[in-house]
Amino acid sequence: MSASGAKPGSSWWGSAWTEALEALSLDPARLARGRTYASEGNVGAISVAPGRIVTYVRGSRPRPYRTEIRLRALDDEDWERFLATAAANPAHIAALLDKDMPHSLVDSAAEAGVDLLPAPGDLVPSCSCPDRGHPCKHAAALCYETARLLDADPFVLLLMRGRAERDLLDDLARRNAALSVREKPAPPPFPGVPAAAALGPRTLPPLPGPLPVPPHPGHACGAYPGTRGAPDPLTLDLLVTDAAARAHTLLTSGTDPVATLTPWQDAVRLAAAQPGSGLTAATRTLYAALARATGRTPTDLARAVAAWQQGGPTGLSVLETPWDPPAGPFDRARPALAAAGLPRLRPHRNRLGDAERGIQLRLGQDDRWYPYESDPGTDDWWPTGTPDRDPVDALTALLDT
Template sequence: MSDERVRGFPAFGVTGARGRFARSWWGRAWLSAMEDTALDQRQLKQGRKYAAAGLVGPITVSPGRIAAVVDDVDGGPFRTELRLAELSEADWTRFLDRVASRAGHLAALLDRDMPHDLVEAADDAGVHLLPVIGDLDPECDCPGWELPCKHAAALSFQASWLLDADPFVLLLMRGKGEREIREELESRTAPREDFAAEDRTPGELPDLAGFQPAGAPSIPAAPGVPAEAFALLTANATAQAKALLAGEPWPGRRHDAVRLAAEFPSVAGRLGDGPGFRRAVAAWTYGGRAGLEVLDAPWTPPKTALAAARAALADVTDEEPVFDRNHCTVGGMQVRLDHQGQWHPYRLDGDAWWPAGTPETDPGLLLG
């Protein structure tokens, strides 16, 4: 096992009288897996106190295992670890294929974020990243018989803090280190070179810009298949070919369905349904691929971009904007920054934010 697959983290030290809860939703999912398995809630409470008191030493994370030495006011120290099953190579292939197929997922993961829909997409593929009840296996050489004992509980609390800062900790426990994951993702998203023809300048791509799939070819309807379906399939195949030749990752079936529903409204009902799908279609309609990504995957912009946005908004509103990563909320309006520097407007409808217009580089224009 290479050093890259064994990571060490310094002890947290004393964090306060009661410690802190996990801040990320995946950190909280980690704790839920431990808490739902616990047979004695008193051990959890004691473990949280031990975590807050800094009784957990430096933590080592490796595939299938997270370990530390935990001190005790009544004895110790004790060698403590939590075990989690590694993913199979087939599972890793399915998971990494899913990540590479969605630019938003890839950007979020590399930005140390784990979007809900990434985990849901992995679950749909039969790959379960987050532990559930019974997945975490605690071990400790203390004389206690509880599962988990207070030492394993303390380690689990601090492990959730590590996960807050870096979801690659969870992926390492599942079997692969960050460098290995990055290399495999790069191999999946690298431009393809096997399409170059002999009569083309090296690196030159075929020009598909003039090809209009809506008008050519003209294919009549077939029994049970309307003519519009053929136009839709042609448009989809052309878009995939352009992306492939440009070396862009093809984002997958949901991306296809959303884009085609936006471009062919008359068949949108056949491609998907429900508020989530309609929001995605609205996001694509207003902002294209960037609009869909900014709907699906929050990310952390540079501080300079947020400072510029704050200054622009100060010119058009007296309300104090609330920033949450690339989301900025002012009253009943929200704007979201994409990776190209465009702000996408959103309006609150019930308990959900809906795309509300085309993006602008100046967020003040969207709120003015």
């Protein structure tokens, strides 16, 4: 999930990140466009791994672009010098535990020959878009969104440099314990407690109250293993992000709207939430996995996603379940279409269509007309456009596409 909220670079280390980006650019207009893309939520879920960050950025075209920023990972000798510098000062460890990156730690590490923050030229962007800018606006948007992640958690930078938060803290804890043993005298022997006192009945204090619900769902910003046979990393990121959003909704409202969906509806919902409509490598992998799990084909899933994006669960029902509407709106639709000079459509159950022209309107249970199209003379109907309560407007919009 992408970050949002405060201006990117509100921390000093986040500012250093954006300064490295802006020093890289030769076109301030691309940077401004990238900052706008980031603030408008065009940046998808960010996957962070040692040496790189990857996401998909929506631009002016329907298909999002795969965007990547590479940054050199530190080697084992660099990490040894950095960890020794951090463990030598307890204040540095306390600051890291508080999600803070103190100037003194970065300066001390630099004196030891370890540069944590990127300097101008250290960031290497790449993007699947045709823009040859360096960086393009999509890579700039990823950089600005990454600055928000860094503001909230400096361990994101350390992960990009090659080490995960848990591994770093465990190593620092071991080094700090070793320093404490060498520097502090052994404590006096513990006097002990009588067994009768230790095992006697006692009243436990009440459990603490529940923690407050955070204002927003959490987001995944870790690296997933690329082991053979393991799920695709970006698919895992999508599922983790969706689970966090569902958990947050359940905590705040007490209900889970997804719980009422069938496995097929939930698979369509998950696929529809992914940008790209199955056109990118990541979404093709996701579509194949969801289709296989539900006994459908990727084409079935793609058609259902189009229906879901057109009208949610009702749109999917319109695609899959014909019904017999009562007299009223359906019977008035054909004269209204004829009066507007539109093609005459033949009725069948809740549908009005012309197979030779490849156009069709379907009446949903919500009294809205859902436009469909097919190659002329075939029976391969796909949801197209936006449903409308007025069949004339719905058909006019379909004919104009």
